[in-house]
Amino acid sequence: MKRGTPRHPKILELCELLDIKLAYSVGLLELLWHFAAEFAPRGGIGRYPDKRVAVAAGWSGSPAISGL
Numbered sequence: 164m165k166r167g168t169p170r171h172p173k174i175l176e177l178c179e180l181l182d183i184k185l186a187y188s189v190g191l192l193e194l195l196w197h198f199a200a201e202f203a204p205r206g207g208i209g210r211y212p213d214k215r216v217a218v219a220a221g222w223s224g225s226p227a228i229s230g231l
Contacts, residue, residue, distance in 0.1 A: 164193055195220040
């Protein structure tokens with residue numbers, strides 16, 4: 164993870180939107196980035212179902228989050 168990412172306003176907003184702690188949001192993003200790097204290196208992660216991406220990132224909530 165790039166230095167400074169955990170303090171970025173977008174990460175803090177993610178915490179608020181998902182009602183999760185900072186450490187959990189950092190972990191979710193790190194896992195998401197690993198999944199994208201391996202299976203969608205040129206972008207297009209949207210070709211995978213939301214549930215597949217959510218599981219890959221370690222998200223246990225609903226894969227379809229309203230308001231994001």
